[in-house]
Amino acid sequence: MLLTRHGRVLRLLVLGLPLLAIAVSIIGPLAITLIVSFWQKKGFGMVPAFTLDSYLLFFEGVRLEVLQRSLWVAVSATVIMLLLAYPIAYLVTRRVRAEFTRVFLFLFAVPFLVNYIVRTFAWADILGRTGPVNSLLIWSGLVTGPVDWLLFSDFAVYLGLVTAYMPFMIFPIWLSLSGLDRRHLEASWMLGESPLATFWRITLPLSLPGVLAAAIFGFVGAFGEVAVSLILGGTGYQLLGNAITSALNVLNYPLAAAISSVATMIMLTLIVAWYRLFDIHLFLGKIMGRR
């Protein structure tokens, strides 16, 4: 009886302390940001208040365009990344022998060994007018002069986002696919379904929790991106992260907090949707090695 009580206390401590730490370190700053977003900017500081001024400034000014662009770029980049990440994860799951799977997955993690700002600057060198890509195109006779749209363009921003976040998306999709019960696939085959129909009706639906998790990783990364748009975007390519930095530059903390809060709400909505649509325990169970 005593042991059970001690066990409960121990369990409460072991689980409770990390949860408390998470609450303080993650939820705390988010709550403070939300509160500050309603405060009044006064001089170089702010005073506690409940005003929607910062939200009005955000939604009535040019920053609304930045929000719309950020949403569009993040959604479209996520779709592109999914279209690339899914086939890669599928091939690693189905076509790569089990003993080589870790090697392949490690290869996709290699880019993360280089700082991502450095990687982004490297793209600027590679895609520039005098960079290797343009030099090769000119040397091969495919073009007569440098191709300007390779750098400081939408193309460059999407390339930067895809190379930065797509590798993150392979892992949850691979987890979903590798956790599929093969008996479902065999049953489909025995019932006469073609491989394509099996994919559409069995594999894809069952891998959707991983796909949505991957989509969230990609979307959140792309939506909050600052460096890629700054380095590869050209003439003031503004995403939401840049707008927050810009507000901070004039010490407008309530505005920066309001933009951050809107971004957080959008991302939170996605996570809640994922939680409501899919069985998160099933997905986490796979990560933890349980079926």
Next chain:
Amino acid sequence: MQDHMFFSRRQILAGGAALGLGAALNLQGRMISPAFAAGRTLTLADIGVGDTGDWTKFEQPTGNKVSVVSMGNGPSAVVNQLVAGGGRSIFDIINIVGGMQKPLVDNDLVLKLDPSRMPNWAKNTYIKDYLGKGTPGFNFIGYEDTIYGVPTILQGDSFAYLPEETGELDSYAALFDPKFRGYVSLEDNYTTAGQKTALFLKKAGQADIKDPANMTPEEVKTVIDFLIEQKKAGQFRVIWSSFEQAVNLLTSKEVHVMDCWEPMVFVARSKGHNAKYAAPKEGYLLWALAAYIVNNPERSEAEIGDTYALLDFMLGPWYGAKIALLRGYMTNPGAVEYAKAHPDEFSAEEATRVAEIIDGVKHKFEQGGTWQNRWPTHVDVYEEEWQRFKTA
């Protein structure tokens, strides 16, 4: 056993007492004389241009050490580091581009200065010549008739170009010349790019702007409308935001004309590229780097004295010569003479170079232009309008 002991009990007790006294003195450091205060470390937060890399000339005679830490130059970066980043208790001096006394003083982040505590202040004729009260330059070191900053560097900015691609250029008009369409870059900063554009529009008679350094909301809108028009015509290749990015744009010939700082041209040249810094007929964007004493209420009078000593050293001729040579900026009037008189520390070529650099910047100030305004009256309008330009 006793023979093998390094210290007797008496020695240990005496040592313990000494340590205790030392600790007590350290804790009570604010109460002791300046002589006892020697041996502390002064922390200088710098934006990357004020570090000589060698502070022994200050450290040896004073017994104090100098620790240089990096800090951002943006107004928010400075204020944030002082308010929220613990900077008030960590930094003794911040060495940043001057002109943002208003947020620093209004937030009680820096101390007002007593120039009489710095012997080199009176010797620095540049302060009177370029930064005197009642002149636009005063805004870089003072606020409401009170001095807060020590001017460590003076400079006039214009733009860089690659003469082999563009020919010789002598006007900001080059930034907007259709001949260079798609090969121009601006800095992501309305107090530099925006103000240079305003200076150009005013001098070219293309806009009615009374003071490019402190524009009315309507004037800011006029400048931004012009920039948006240029942007939509494809004039600008990119808006740069970091030193390395700007240097790369020049060295890779991605752009041929660039609104930037002179040290970027120095770096490009050191890499073998023929880049030039323009002498525009419209004048320069003039500015000064200022060192401020951070307002730390815990700091003792003795510690403030040590901080003044470091500020005075930064106004001194050795520091001035070294920084001029390293960064290409004008520093103080004693720098040239010191470099010439100390061949053991500065070679003849280096002394000549220091003189050339300082003469070059003096010439810029003689030509004039507009003083950069880091915190214009309608700063929020500047910010909103700059957002409009970038988003367009």
